[in-house]
Amino acid sequence: MGRxxxxxxxxxxxxxxxxxxxxxxxxxxxEGHTISKNLPCALAGVANSDGTLYMGAAGMRSLGGSxxxxxxxxxxxxxxxxxxxxxxxxxxxxQGLIDLDAPITAYLPDLDRLKVxxxxxxxxxxxxxxxxxVPTTRQLLTHTSGFVYEIWNADGFRNVASxxxxxxxxxxxxxxxxxxxxxxGLRWEYGIGIDWAGRIVEALSRKGLDTYFEDHIFSPLGMxxxxxxxxxxxxxxxxxxxxxxDTGLEVAPHIGESVSGGGGLSSTIADYLRFMRSIxxxxxxxxxxxxxxxxxxxxxxxxxxxxxVMPGTSQxxxxxxxFDMGFGAPAKWGLGFLIHGDQTESGRPKGSVSWxxxxxxxxxxxxxxxxxxxxxxxxxxxxxxxxxxxxKDFESAIYKNLxx
Numbered sequence: 001m002g003r004x005x006x007x008x009x010x011x012x013x014x015x016x017x018x019x020x021x022x023x024x025x026x027x028x029x030x031e032g033h034t035i036s037k038n039l040p041c042a043l044a045g046v047a048n049s050d051g052t053l054y055m056g057a058a059g060m061r062s063l064g065g066s067x068x069x070x071x072x073x074x075x076x077x078x079x080x081x082x083x084x085x086x087x088x089x090x091x092x093x094x095q096g097l098i099d100l101d102a103p104i105t106a107y108l109p110d111l112d113r114l115k116v117x118x119x120x121x122x123x124x125x126x127x128x129x130x131x132x133x134v135p136t137t138r139q140l141l142t143h144t145s146g147f148v149y150e151i152w153n154a155d156g157f158r159n160v161a162s163x164x165x166x167x168x169x170x171x172x173x174x175x176x177x178x179x180x181x182x183x184x185g186l187r188w189e190y191g192i193g194i195d196w197a198g199r200i201v202e203a204l205s206r207k208g209l210d211t212y213f214e215d216h217i218f219s220p221l222g223m224x225x226x227x228x229x230x231x232x233x234x235x236x237x238x239x240x241x242x243x244x245x246d247t248g249l250e251v252a253p254h255i256g257e258s259v260s261g262g263g264g265l266s267s268t269i270a271d272y273l274r275f276m277r278s279i280x281x282x283x284x285x286x287x288x289x290x291x292x293x294x295x296x297x298x299x300x301x302x303x304x305x306x307x308x309v310m311p312g313t314s315q316x317x318x319x320x321x322x323f324d325m326g327f328g329a330p331a332k333w334g335l336g337f338l339i340h341g342d343q344t345e346s347g348r349p350k351g352s353v354s355w356x357x358x359x360x361x362x363x364x365x366x367x368x369x370x371x372x373x374x375x376x377x378x379x380x381x382x383x384x385x386x387x388x389x390x391x392k393d394f395e396s397a398i399y400k401n402l403x404x
Contacts, residue, residue, distance in 0.1 A: 198261020
């Protein structure tokens with residue numbers, strides 16, 4: 001097992017915490033969930049605004065392989081990309097290039113003919129209508145724009161299954177041209193809005209997202225192992241993606257990288273901790289400023305009014321289980337993150353923010369206790385029972401030691 005415990009005693013929030021106790025507990029959790037063969041691999045990290053407190057890894061990079069997981073393993077972070085795209089979008093807001101409440105057609109004029117999928121007629125043809133408004137960039141960032149994922153939207157899935165559209169997972173397909181699932185602002189539903197925000201960043205910066213991220217986020221923050229396309233010289237450090245089948249875990253076919261605002265990045269525990277620490281520090285890390293403090297504060301503020309973040313109902317069980325990232329408690333959405341409306345059973349406090357990646361990586365940022373944490377594996381489907389159990393064990397270990 002690869003692990004790094006960097007400090008023995010540290011002040012987190014107002015408490016003096018014995019990090020060695022947390023370290024031992026987390027080591028045991030990662031080893032327990034991988035030795036049992038419930039998960040092929042596991043990575044975890046904990047940090048505060050001052051530095052990294054813990055990094056660890058267990059299991060193998062590929063099931064049946066010979067390379068053990070290590071803290072420098074590069075893994076697919078999937079929708080954890082969305083928080084980075086949100087930061088990029090907010091950088092352009094600070095520069096006066098984006099008005100969060102202007103129609104997105106101001107930046108992407110080709111979206112002036114959006115339609116809403118209202119269901120299907122008696123011949124199973126899609127019924128389309130005009131939306132009551134054009135989505136705004138704020139709605140893209142808050143999953144209230146009407147853009148949905150076929151994975152968790154029944155009509156969207158049916159539209160793809162009918163052959164009307166390519167899947168979002170089809171290479172060079174037309175899935176991004178899918179109609180809205182509802183008129184903007186009517187509800188919260190997880191979707192591809194942040195993919196479209198990424199298109200706005202590209203249009204206004206005249207750079208691909210890979211280049212923009214490197215120039216304005218990765219390089220300033222010292223994130224040296226975050227890429228859309230992992231360089232050949234670093235490819236040996238990648239973890240394989242696995243699928244949980246009725247017959248057990250298997251290595252899944254390689255999923256090609258795509259440059260998109262909603263997913264596609266690969267990273268390391270150390271890199272993503274640096275990104276989260278910059279948010280904990282209200283936009284600054286080691287002298288590099290990626291956002292102004294007041295902008296970071298907006299990310300932690302409810303941006304969806306009386307709407308609520310809703311659980312996801314899977315239409316594609318090989319890709320995702322049903323999920324509830326609020327863990328049964330009310331939740332709101334800020335800019336880039338879910339906002340927890342109550343303390344979780346495992347101890348994460350009300351007001352902390354979080355999200356996840358499709359291959360079962362999970363993170364949260366807790367400003368009350370000045371800490372951020374990430375844990376993950378590389379397994380489909382999303383919200384895997386064993387991965388969520390490991391997440392909750394990990395979270396409990398951290399907060400148990402904070403409160404002891």
